[in-house]
Amino acid sequence: MLRHRAGLGGILAAIGGLFAALPAAAEPKFTPPPGCTLQTTVQLHACQVANYYTCAGDAPGDQWVSIADGEGAFFVSRTDAETRWMESVSLKDGTVEKLDAAGSRDNASFSTLLATGRDDYDFITRTNTGLVQRFKGFDQLTGESTSIDGVPLERCAFEMEIEDAAGNVVATRKGMQVISRQMRVFFAQTETYENGFGDRVTTTEGPVTFAFPGDADFAAATPQYDCDMMMTDLSLDHPSKEALR
Template sequence: MHAMRSNFLGMAICGGLFSALPAHAADFKPPQGCEVFMTVQMHNCQVANYYRCAADPEGDLWTAFADGEGIYYLSHIDSETRWLESVSTDTGEIEMFDPGASKDAPSFSALLSDGKDDYDFVTRSNYRGLRRYVGSDALTGNSLSIDDVPLETITFDLREDDQNGQTVATRTGTQYISRKYRVFFSGAERFENDQGDVVSYDDSPVRFDFPGDPGFSTETPEYDCDLMMTEADLRPTRVSLAPLSRSFSKEALQ
């Protein structure tokens, strides 16, 4: 995607995706012309399938997030991890990058070369209208391996403003990056909205599955699901912040 599409067009395209995605199947099936290359089991009863589509520009990437009830979120980024579009299946919200209004889109290349990347960009939603995101990512210099996949840690801070310039939410914490796959993964984060609601969570990856692995392309999460059911009445209500599609935390959704 090189330009902002209308909400109508975005809804039509994403509607086509929904029709191709099974809501409660054990195995994730990407849309026709797309291929899954990695499945990530995460804490807090979540699983993410990463896939590429032949019709997209080179480097574009889609991710389908699922919990025990099926797919609840789709994201689409480019090779620089710029948020192109996202879809919440829970609410029907479609949020899309507005290049004309954005001052400084995220750059994965800048993060790797400079050790820090500042960004200031705008999205438009069929529900919430204009949203401005201002923040920065910084490499910590620390690396680790999760399930034999090499990762590096970053710290980040992110502010979300509405169309009137009022701050409606902030997000801070740590995340992981993969240089090989040019993606971000969630870590320990803190979210606060303008009503004073605060949520802390850690949706870090637990296991990576690739073609040939038993868990590859599954839509069934495996970690912390019993705990999530036990604590369902105690967990805070999910507060409203459309996540950067390059990295996702379910707790930040309504």
């Protein structure tokens, strides 16, 4: 009996050694579509991760972002060199929203913001479900510089009204964000959102770490920060400012 116990112990020890020698399960990685190149991975507060990539067939300056939460990717968006919101796709319900550049009075301009410190905009978007929305507001640099994970950024205040096709205000948004001149990207930080019923929510988001080609966290598909906290009130149908612009 003792020999059997000893033999079993040796077998278990050997099996344990085999498992110890096996590599840990690899973290899932983000893979951009064919013809596209991943540029940057940004871990965000509120349990989100954003992967920015460019595609060979797009206009110069265009870039895409795929945003994922703890359940996987849920939003994809393309902006142009002026950070205009050209199109976005909700991966949860298939809604596609596109900029109506010709029908807009004053499209957003990142170049104007950098040159003058302020950019006013008044643009229209249309979805494949027939929803038409008008976004009126401004972005304004505060003159304050900051750095997150070694990446230089600048603080930028914003205010926005969202109207329906009939001109009714359905939501207002205001808060603080940061911009990257080099990446030509807006990142959310703090925002107060109020819908047409007067329901209001304040969120705190924004980047925590940046990863570039060769960095360990580059192409991460899983968010790392605040995932044990309930950070948003989904009942207000409140997309992040990062997703918007």
